[in-house]
Every structure is written in structure tokens, then in C-alpha cells.
Amino acid sequence: MAGADGGAAVPVGRMPIAEPSFTVGIEEEYLLVDPETRDLAKEPPASLMAECESALGDHVSPEFLKSQIEVQTGVCGSIAEARNDLAGLRGTVARVAGRHGLAIMAASTHPFAAWRGQVHADKERYVVLAQDMQVLARRLLICGMHVHVGIDDDDLRIDFLGQIPYFLPHLLALSTSSPFWEGEETGLKSYRLSVFDELPRAGPPEMFDSYQEYERSIAMMVDAGLLEDASKIWWDVRPSARFPTLEMRITDMCPRIEDTICIAALYRCVCRMLYRLRRENKSWRRYSRLLVNENRWRAQRYGTEEGLVDFGRGAVVGYCELLEELLDMVAEDAAHFDCVDEVAHARQILAHGTSADRQLVRYREVVAGGASHEQGLRAVVDLLLAETAQGL
DSSP states (O other): OOOOTTTOOOOOTOOOOOOOOOOOOEEEEEEEEEETTOBBOOOHHHHHHHHHHHHHHHGGEEETTTTTEEOOOOBBBSHHHHHHHHHHHHHHHHHHHHHTOOOOOEEESOOSOOSOOOOOOOOHHHHHHHHHHTTHHHHHOBBBBBEEEEEOOOOHHHHHHHHHHGGGGHHHHHHOBBBBEEEEESSSSSSOOOOHHHSTTTSSOOOOSHHHHHHHHHHHHHTTTOOSSSSGOESSSEEOOSSSSEEEEEOOOOSSSSHHHHHHHHHHHHHHHHHHHHTTTTTEEOOOOHHHHHHHHHHHTTSSSSOOOEEEEEEEOOOHHHHHHHHHHHHHHHHTOHHHHHHHHHHHHHHHHOOHHHHHHHHHHHTTTTTTHOOOHHHHHHHHHHHHHHTT
């Protein structure tokens, strides 16, 4: 994983920056499923959300579609704290859904549900989104997992915004969970990204020389009436519009909570690794959107199976080798954050397959055993529901 430019000195006059807090927060989006039909609950009872809000306060909220629900952990000082917080949120939402005859699914697409006929939530933000984006919004029957890492200095967040896209395809590949769309095997491990990329202001982020330049760009768009605020910027990673964090948004939802925690830990460690380079007057090389997009596509298409391009070597390298290089690169940071085991779990994901891999195996096994296409898809739903409930 060549790419750290050892000769890239920090410009003269730039003052040393104190180590960021590197707090961590995780957002997950779930699908609400009828366990009998295995289809989505298009209009779940309003009492379900009310009961969740009563139990969890502002840590739970409606998502764009009524068949979705979102949770957000608190600001966590450790990965262990984030895991406990997330498990509590998942468990509470799952129990409330169960009392209403439903189940939650932590996957980025439903194997066979149709986007047509879904109903968006009444929240004002989503009403505006539906009006602005039309069919693009109506197709958003997808769920993602976002990770916030606390980086207090504004300019440092923007500095990292330009460096970190290199690593995002590596994280996406580990998270893939959307190989099916409306009953079709798409041939992609993350079809969710194709749906999301239809929106404007999606994809890899722009590069800025300073936080002031970023703020001027956002202010110009707001003043022109193009968007209400920076929360309508939907890049793969972005400075949060609400918190002093760098929010990673590229990854699919992971049914297994330990996979979510692994990816969150890896992202946090990469952020600190970039800070260590900065402390040594070095930086990770910034690569063009052209190159980053190629690895993004490979991760979206193949997951971990076909490898990614190592731009330093100018060649496609097997994902296993790239993962080992990444784990070695952030070993100091994993030890610093006391999350060595959580980061090392990436090897288990690679060994046992991502959710997309497991979904495809289950579907093909069931169909090969004589079941119909529809029965195979329902078996995938059962797998996803079972994995979502593990470890809670």
C-alpha cells in the first residue's frame, strides 16, 4: 500500500496541532421487516417510532422511508463504549419492533422489496428531499452505516478530507451487503452505492486547501438557494454539518455488529495514522478522483474478491495483502486505542466473507437444493434477520 510521501513536508509557518480527541460515534439504518412475509413494512404503526423515541430519546429517528429507522450512538471515548452503546440501541429497537410484530434488518438493500410503493416519512427534511430529488429520492430504499471521528481542528479536518479517500474503498469492500435489488442478483457486492450515486453531491469529496475555502463554497451554494446547509452534501466522507467530526459514509450496513465495530475501529485508526504523519511533517499522497473512483468501483463490484489498485505500485493487488499492509500501518494506533482485537477482526470478515458473500452463498445453496427463486430470496431475508440479532 505505497502512498505515504515521506518527502512531503508540512508548509513552513503551519503551527503544530494538538492531538484531536478522536471520539467515535456510529449511525446505523435498519429496515423494518414483516417476519411472516419477509417483505418490508411499508407503513409500520406510528406507535413503534413513538415507543422507540420514548426509550432512546434523540438516539433514534425516522429515516427517509417509513420502512426504515435510524439510530445514533453517543459520543464515545472508546470502541468498547461504542460497541456497548450500539448493541443497546439495536437491541432496544429490535425488541420494540418485535412487540409490533416486526423485525429489524441491518443490511443495505432488501433482497426483493420494491422501491415503488414505499412511503416517505412526514419529517420536513424528507418532504423537501422528496420534492427536490423526485424519483431519485423515491429509489432510496437503501441503508448505510456512518462513522464520526472527532477532529477538533477545522483545518485538520479539511486536510484529512483530501487524504482519506484513498482508504475508503478498503472499508467499503469489508462492509458490502447489497448484492440484490428488487429480486435480482445485481452482480455487484454493493448495489446500494449505485442507487446513492444518482443523487447530486455524492461520491468522493472535493479537495480544499483550507476550512475557509470549504466554508466559502458551502456558503455560496446556500446563498444561491441550492441547498439549506452542508448536511445536503452527501460525499463518501464529509465534515459533519453538526459536529466537529469527519464523517465516513461510504460503507454498507453490516448485519453482524462485530463487523460494524471492526470497520469503525479501522476508520478511527486511519484518522490517527494520518495525524501521526502530520506530526512528522508528512502526509498521505492525495490521489485524483479518477484513481480513487476506480478502486471505489472495484470494491463496489467485487467486494474483497478481486483486489484493489495499489497506486504506488501501479498494479492490482489482492485484498488480503492490502489488508495486512493496512493493519500493519495502523498497529500503533490500534494499540493506542485499545482496539487491537476489533481491528484484527477484519481478517475474520475476509475469511468468512462479507454479508454480500454470505447472502449469495445462501441463495445459491437453497436454489440448488430445489427451492424456487422466491424461496431463495426469503432464505436470504431469514439469514439477515438472524445475523442482525446476533450479539445483542
